[in-house]
Amino acid sequence: MLKHCLLCIAIVCFNIINAQSSLKEETTVEQDSTKKAVFLKHLGNGYLPTKYFNFDLRYLIKFNQYEGIRTGIGGVTNKAFSESFRINAYSVYGFNDHRFKYSIGGGLKIAPKTNTWLNISYTDDVQETGSTKFLTDGRFFQFFEPRLLNIDLFHKHITKAVNLEHQLFNKLTSEVEFSVSKIEPTYSYSYNLNNTSLTKFRLTMAKASFQWSPFSSFNSENDYAETVVGYPKFSLQYSKSLRNAFNSDFSFSKIDFRALHRLFVTDNDSFSEITLVAGLANGNVPITHMYHAYPNNITKQTIMQRFSVAGLNSFETMYFNEFFSDKFTTFQFKHFLKPFDVYKRNNPQLVLITRFALGDMEQPEKHENINFNTLDKGYLESGFEINKLLFGFGLSFTYRYGAYHLPSFTDNVAFKFTFNITM
Missing domain, CATH: 2.40.160 (Porin)
Structure with a gap:
């Protein structure tokens, strides 16, 4: 009788562990899928997201008749950095006009509901x-x-x-x-x-x-x-x-x-x-x-x-x-x-x-x-x-x-x- 009980307990424990493992795998797959969707959404909006800062792809490289090649770097802090405060900046260089251009700014959320x-x-x-x-x-x-x-x-x-x-x-x-x-x-x-x-x-x-x-x-x-x-x-x-x-x-x-x-x-x-x-x-x-x-x-x-x-x-x-x-x-x-x-x-x-x-x-x-x-x-x-x-x-x-x-x-x-x- 004891052997049967131990065997039943072992089977139940195995099923629980297996179910938890499957659930963990499903959760991991779902989380990975969500992360991928969020990443692609950021990328589609022109951002390369990192932990606290999203790099703005608009400033990487452009071309016009006055500046020639215009290249630089820029971005904005994200919600992981702060949900009520943000910092944004960029710096670019024009190879035809030989000038650096830049911008720096910040924002404070003063009324979340609106x-x-x-x-x-x-x-x-x-x-x-x-x-x-x-x-x-x-x-x-x-x-x-x-x-x-x-x-x-x-x-x-x-x-x-x-x-x-x-x-x-x-x-x-x-x-x-x-x-x-x-x-x-x-x-x-x-x-x-x-x-x-x-x-x-x-x-x-x-x-x-x-x-x-x-x-x-x-x-x-x-x-x-x-x-x-x-x-x-x-x-x-x-x-x-x-x-x-x-x-x-x-x-x-x-x-x-x-x-x-x-x-x-x-x-x-x-x-x-x-x-x-x-x-x-x-x-x-x-x-x-x-x-x-x-x-x-x-x-x-x-x-x-x-x-x-x-x-x-x-x-x-x-x-x-x-x-x-x-x-x-x-x-x-x-x-x-x-x-x-x-x-x-x-x-x-x-x-x-x-x-x-x-x-x-x-x-x-x-x-x-x-x-x-x-x-x-x-x-x-x-x-x-x-x-x-x-x-x-x-x-x-x-x-x-x-x-x-x-x-x-x-x-x-x-x-x-x-x-x-x-x-």
């Missing part, structure tokens, strides 16, 4: 002239930025900024910023302000930005991360330059609006996308803070000399520095057809595209030593992309027509390759 952060930063870098960025724009990472390869018009800036991020409501994000900047164009330019030509200047800016995503879902327990992406999305930003505040040279205001919508969605791969962007600047606005409608065409003689990389939302036939406006509207329509089932790993996708831009400028004569047109007659281009032909690469063809059609047929054509890859 994901409210108070941030400060100091930045010494360059920025593309005529570009506009919404404060509330989420982080967007690309392995390389297509337009950046061909941009040659930059201005230097040293900016000190204090910034407040706040989740007003579940679907409404807000951000305000106060900054003081020293700005110096890297090209020959001056602004005629009251008969005084300014080649470098100071700007003191106050900005308020809002993003409303009424059909998206957010996780309030994870810093209001967007869990379900819904459309349409709306962004609105107001900027005010304060003259004489901290020796600021200009007084002007800007209001920017963007709407993004997807429709005719039959599945995740076939849909239409509409993007509407508008901006209005009023007052004495230097060219650095005007609008350029995101051109992406190099000024070269032949089509093949202009062969480069197509952007995501840029005007492919519009030449760099060809147009500037203090008021403008752009409309873009894309229709993504269902991918062709050709081979297993690469399914090419045809995208039909039409873009329209309209703009104007009140006093172009105040901008000296620079030549440009406005968009008052309306700019049109249409074309198509065949994406993901091989290893994420594809081809793009766009044609310029309408009021700004050029005399030579080939000057209206943009033939480029595309690059699309997801993780």
